[in-house]
Amino acid sequence: MCAFSYIGKRIPKPDAVEKATGRVIYGHDLKVPRMLHAKVLRSPLPHAHILHVDTSRAERLPGVKAVITADDFPPRRFGFAKDRTPLTGDKVRRVGDEVAAVAAVDEETAEEALELIRVEYEPLPAVFDPEEALKPDAPLIHEERGSNLFRHQEYVHGNPDRALDEADVVVEDVFELGYMQPTPLETCFCLAAFDPSGRLTVWSTTQIPFLLQRDLAEALGIPGHHIRIIQTAIGGGFGRGLDMYSFEPICVWLARKAGRPVRLAFTRQEEFIAAECRQPMRIWSRAGAMKDGRLWVRDVKVLLDNGAYVSWGTVTTLVFMETVGSLYRVPHARMVSDSVYTNNPITGAVRGFGNPQSTFVVETQMDRLAEAIGMDPLEFRLRNANRPFEETPQGIKVTSCGLKECLEAVAERIGWKHRHERRPQEGPVRRGIGIAATMNVGGGARIYRSDGCGAIVKVDDFGQVTVMTGATEIGQGSDVIVAQIVAEELGIPPETILIVNNDTALTPWDVGVHASRTTFIAGNAALIAAREVKRQILETAEELLEAAAEDLELRDGFVVVRGSPERRVPFDKVVRARHFRQGGEVIVGHGWYDPPNEMVGADGKGNISAAYGFGAQAIEVEVDLETGKVKPLRVISAHDVGRAINPMYVEGQIEGGVVMGLGYALLEELQVREGRVLNPTLLDYRLLTALDAPQIESVIIETDDPEGPFGAKGVGEMGTNPTAAAVANAIYDAVGVRITQLPITPERVLRAVESRK
């Protein structure tokens, strides 16, 4: 294998110290002259007609500069299903629906103005359970649709009905999965300003700058080319920023009406009520296997609660389907899903995007099947593991694949073979070990017409390399990854490269930071651009060094003749030589990469990603039989990432993913009753603290993917996918109860333990 100069190096994030010491300027910190503060009046009711909105008293309050209602907006809709307007005029469909908004000189005045707005509601019967919502007499959330069913999807390969008969063993469970919030530390933020010529600039925490530009244009009727999105330093994303929310067009419209810049920032409570959360699902699942250890069939039915409006989150069923149809070799599979409207909070994208849910189901049942045929759960998995370069019946073209290696690595490190020796068999506290694997898109995910990203690499007269990339940085380190890739190609230290990545007026298009795609897609785009720059440099260096391009290499800031290190010319000198002469030109390279993947067809088949990441986790837990409390003790997480461009960041993604996965497994639950969030605070919506996080060991498996930049695949979401299943399997190992509901609260464990008695 060739040695790299900068790929595989642990280069720390340049903004790490600034973030840790509180010096980074986030969106929330921004102030511009004449800036106003916006507040949104939200519906207290889950479902009601709006009879009348009276804003006159609010308008008269000194300090109020603009008040808007639905009437102020052009009659345009937005959202994945075009089922929303920024402010709602006819009726409210969820607690928190946006009814009116105010811009004032400060937040207090804006809040006071909200209290002066009178809204008359006529309450309507509401529906909070997706099964109820599908009944013929259920109240309709969107009357014009005629039904609360948003989408019915069916996927099948093989012959599941026959296979269920054929299988030697079949297990069946019902799973009930709750709401999870992405909970980035920085809440939703938007600052909108028009310049005198009518052009709009929006400072935003979005994860999809170019789609936001388009969505705002569509929602408001502003020409798209008049909209510029600038991303501020983003205090976490986790999927929260993958849809345009109402507050964004609201903020823009207030700025327009007031003729002044307007800032809108969510309180934490608002974040819990109005930011999109992971969709709750009810899942009926059967799985079958043969006594000889062959996985035979899966048959899954999913009921997904969209909430009051449909977001991109509804596409999670596609990702769910990948796991059902292609994680492990399964000859027969079926999945039927219904996405349903209710009067509940809006659900959307959260890290893993359907995969934590499906992996919980699939990996719980892998354990159950292994037990039913009397086989070791690890062996059962290894037998059925995906292999490199095989196409699944779903049309998924697996290329590099280290699933087997991942499973073996975690089993080895956790001490799988000897797990039942030396552990307490008495007393209230027992120990157990569980294992689970995951497959995740790792080479983009084509859910939009383009899955591409662009990059421009330019070199100035002093040799300064600047990369303009569409890749959004949300703390994961895409800025440094892109720099490392360009640095490797150009033979200059990555620390010297400038990255411009936050302004739609400067950077080429990108679909957004989602689907663990940035290293793979933006990395390839940057690599293409860097290769073009390299070509230009070598072309000129050929003349300067009187050597053929094939004999030249870029190293340590020089162009060097291979084998004769004394024949070399500094990088910047080549740049100037190319520029300052008759007919000269400056060095700029452009790269565009749209991966060779395809949209999933109506039949649910298709190669959605150009590469797939694989991973496995082994988790040891302690379970208190008397209190039901589960304490994770140790997590081993192994991931096939193709190649680790920066192992430190891979570990960061894995560890963060595991902690989020443990939150999903054990603690995090937005409690929603009758459409109301009961715990909209960080005290009662519990993320793990450092004290709750167990020891986590990351294992990196490299398989050198043929399509990835320097062999790399995505890792952003994988760490969070298998955790809940591994925890549930460990609990079963410890105390013999199967929990099929998330999160696994002490109370749920205790009830299961008691009902077993």
Added chain:
Amino acid sequence: MKGFEYYAPETLDAAVEILARYGEGAYPVAGGTDLIPKMRYGHVAPQAVVNLKRIPGLNRITSLENGGLHVGALVTLTQLSREALVRERYPVVAHIAGKMASAQVRNLATVGGNLCNAAPSADLAPPLIALDAEALIVGPEGERRVPLEHFFTGPGATVLGPGELLTAVLLPPPQPHTRAMYIKHAHREALDIAIVGVAALVRLAPGTATCQGARIVLGAVAPTPIRAREAEALLEGAPLTEEHIAEAGRLAAQAARPIDDVRGSAWYRRKMVDVLTRRAIAGTRGEGGDLT
């Protein structure tokens, strides 16, 4: 947050005068870790906020002549957890004080605030009640003492009348042969509110395993912290056998009047009172945990 008048009196008399003037509309503020979030969320809207931190002397821990301890209302949780006098005489109090909330919150949060906020889950209440602590109250009519057990009257409600302030908690001298344990049961290791809290205090007859006196105090399972008197009575004069301990757990669970909320169901809370009472009593026998 709504506007309010802000006062920072420098004497106790001035504070009492301001509080009495505003009556119900005035709120003292100490660390503000309970009050400020409540104001933010609009749960309370004070007309006046009276900062107590300029009043000298309220943040001291001093030994009493009888061997007990005077803990000023403005003593922070950090102070309480580190002060040698507390750690030596009432380790059960020092221990929980050092585990509540988070380091940053503990640096602000005060003893008086924890008690006057009167959350049924307040972590200092069960161990302090188990130790027979008293509340020292100053008001327009002068000073009075109330056993802490009778200080709470409901969620967020205490015996404090208009113009009255808690100035200190008085701890009686530690008893010989007495050990106590408080178990906080919460979802997280830190930054969490108790689902259930149970304090057990047991005084053994010298050289025996016979219980001479007991306190079992339950938090977060009734509108106020409560004593499980039947469980206490059962233990008094009896040997601390497995059977007695188990029976005490059952009786304590019967005494609880829990509700369903976001932290746990009534069913679960009652179960936990049983389990934690048994564990706390057993803990006082030195089988793990930390004691007084």
